[in-house]
Amino acid sequence: MKGVMVKLTIEEKTYSCQPGETVLDALLREHVNISYACKKGTCHSCMVRSADTLPPEAAQAGLKNTLKKQNHFLACLCRPEQDMIIKLPDQSEFYTEGTVVVNEMLNRNTLLLVIAFEDAFEFSAGQFVNLQRADGLTRSYSIANTPQESNTLEFHIRRLTGGRFSEWLHDEITVGDTIAVSEPRGHCFYLPERSEQGLLLVGTGTGLAPLAGILTDALAQGHSGPIYLFHGSREFDDLYRIDELRQLARQHQNFHYIPCLSGKHVPEGFTHGRVNEVALASFTDLKDWRVFLCGHPEMVNQMKKMTFLKGASMKDIYADAFFVTPV
Amino acid sequence: MTDTQNNQEATMSKTLYERIGGEAAVNAAVELFYRKVLNDYRINRFFDDSDMDKQIAKQKAFFTMAFGGPNNYTGRDMRNAHAPLVKMGLDNSHFDAVMEHLGATLVELKVPADLIAEAAAIAESARNDVLGK
Numbered sequence: 001m002k003g004v005m006v007k008l009t010i011e012e013k014t015y016s017c018q019p020g021e022t023v024l025d026a027l028l029r030e031h032v033n034i035s036y037a038c039k040k041g042t043c044h045s046c047m048v049r050s051a052d053t054l055p056p057e058a059a060q061a062g063l064k065n066t067l068k069k070q071n072h073f074l075a076c077l078c079r080p081e082q083d084m085i086i087k088l089p090d091q092s093e094f095y096t097e098g099t100v101v102v103n104e105m106l107n108r109n110t111l112l113l114v115i116a117f118e119d120a121f122e123f124s125a126g127q128f129v130n131l132q133r134a135d136g137l138t139r140s141y142s143i144a145n146t147p148q149e150s151n152t153l154e155f156h157i158r159r160l161t162g163g164r165f166s167e168w169l170h171d172e173i174t175v176g177d178t179i180a181v182s183e184p185r186g187h188c189f190y191l192p193e194r195s196e197q198g199l200l201l202v203g204t205g206t207g208l209a210p211l212a213g214i215l216t217d218a219l220a221q222g223h224s225g226p227i228y229l230f231h232g233s234r235e236f237d238d239l240y241r242i243d244e245l246r247q248l249a250r251q252h253q254n255f256h257y258i259p260c261l262s263g264k265h266v267p268e269g270f271t272h273g274r275v276n277e278v279a280l281a282s283f284t285d286l287k288d289w290r291v292f293l294c295g296h297p298e299m300v301n302q303m304k305k306m307t308f309l310k311g312a313s314m315k316d317i318y319a320d321a322f323f324v325t326p327v
Numbered sequence: 328m329t330d331t332q333n334n335q336e337a338t339m340s341k342t343l344y345e346r347i348g349g350e351a352a353v354n355a356a357v358e359l360f361y362r363k364v365l366n367d368y369r370i371n372r373f374f375d376d377s378d379m380d381k382q383i384a385k386q387k388a389f390f391t392m393a394f395g396g397p398n399n400y401t402g403r404d405m406r407n408a409h410a411p412l413v414k415m416g417l418d419n420s421h422f423d424a425v426m427e428h429l430g431a432t433l434v435e436l437k438v439p440a441d442l443i444a445e446a447a448a449i450a451e452s453a454r455n456d457v458l459g460k
Contacts, residue, residue, distance in 0.1 A: 038388065040397055042391065301378075301379070308358075308361075308379060
């Protein structure tokens with residue numbers, strides 16, 4: 001078999017990969033602690049990321065397009081053609097200090113937090129970061145804006161009763177404070193391909209944050225297919241950005257905004273029902289649609305299944321469920 | 328040897344996996360198949376749908392195996408993986424239902440009947456391991 005010996009670099013350490021050998025086999029031979037299972041590209045347990053070069057095409061077979069774009073690849077399928085710098089999934093991450101520039105309430109329990117950075121912060125709308133307090137307490141939050149907006153990140157933070165991190169952000173953080181922010185993560189974002197494709201966005205509560213970023217990004221990149229955003233909560237007071245989203249729907253013919261309320265009191269202009277049920281009832285067939293789901297984990301899992309059964313392909317279903325850390 | 332003979336030999340030596348279309352064929356079949364399974368009240372309780380991505384990966388492994396493609400599952404892996412389902416009551420009738428959906432999926436994809444028969448025979452050969460017999 002043709003091939004050359006190449007160097008694999010992981011966190012300052014260098015390993016050799018023999019001609020014809022896969023990255024996984026080379027790392028296992030070198031006793032690197034890497035998770036794996038099937039060794040044939042099916043289970044995705046050994047997914048890692050190339051930090052510098054484009055991985056060989058064959059090593060990205062079966063991955064979601066957003067993962068491919070970030071140079072993720074399967075170590076078991078990768079026979080490298082050149083030296084590579086590899087990042088393992090559990091590798092410690094790099095934090096950047098940012099300064100709080102906006103700190104105001106979006107509704108009775110959701111805080112709008114905008115953090116500014118000295119240099120450009122690279123990310124894709126819809127990704128999330130970890131925020132870290134000086135004592136090391138860390139939580140993940142979705143980014144709500146798009147990278148075009150001048151070195152800032154926007155977050156929607158819901159106050160969780162007894163939630164140490166959210167209460168700290170709500171009660172103690174003020175404009176001018178600094179906060180540590182990790183590199184962006186997650187593969188739930190918009191790619192400007194197949195712009196005629198229908199986009200279905202469904203979110204509960206602050207699940208609107210990543211969806212707002214994805215929506216802004218898709219519209220800015222000239223997405224021409226229909227875009228439906230279903231945002232739900234139990235009560236009217238827990239929705240937010242209603243007027244802005246209605247305004248956006250008036251400006252863009254292909255964008256439709258459907259705010260849903262599952263509680264008893266439903267003012268005019270709002271749809272009564274659970275957001276996932278309302279969204280599903282609105283479509284008979286989701287074949288060829290791209291779906292973004294954010295918010296309550298049960299809602300997200302159930303919608304993954306239901307949108308798949310309605311014809312959406314799994315590779316077109318994107319989700320980042322919130323996992324609420326127990327208090 | 329004549330060219331015709333050579334061609335015949337080449338066709339004969341190709342695996343079912345190659346003749347049926349390799350990974351592309353697996354990808355085409357998996358989603359069709361899994362929709363049928365999830366919609367089938369006889370068997371959908373055996374398919375844990377809490378992680379759809381993992382389930383799709385498992386179905387992909389199943390089709391790769393049924394097509395005689397590269398896999399390193401042993402009879403023992405099959406037994407261990409399905410043991411919890413056997414405890415839940417997995418029996419021949421459920422295996423038959425899965426075979427039904429496998430056939431229907433391949434017919435829908437217009438796979439020639441002789442290749443479907445080959446794939447069905449490979450899947451059938453795992454029956455005893457899957458059912459823990």
